[in-house]
Amino acid sequence: MAIGANTVWLLYIFMFLTYLVAKPISVILDKLLGDEIGVVYTKGKLKRLFAMYEKDNFLNEAERKRLTAALELEHKITSDIMT
Secondary structure (H helix, E strand, C coil), rough: HHHHHHHHCHHHHHHHHHHHHHHHHHHHHHHCCCCCCCCCCCCCHHHHHHHHHHHCCCCCHHHHHHHHHHHHHHHHHHHHHCC
């Protein structure tokens, strides 16, 4: 702990130096490659994915039903599910 506390300034120097190298590279790559779109699933695709996972034994039936029901919560009214 004492060594770490006394050499924290060295860490800040290395962070600054790597920032000077990494930031321009990241800006250049962002310009060249564009925005990262990522993976976007619709509710229908998610339901099919859950069914495939159930078939491949990654999910059991109860888990698939819970996940599918969670997707449908948007269409439920609170008074419909209150007991």
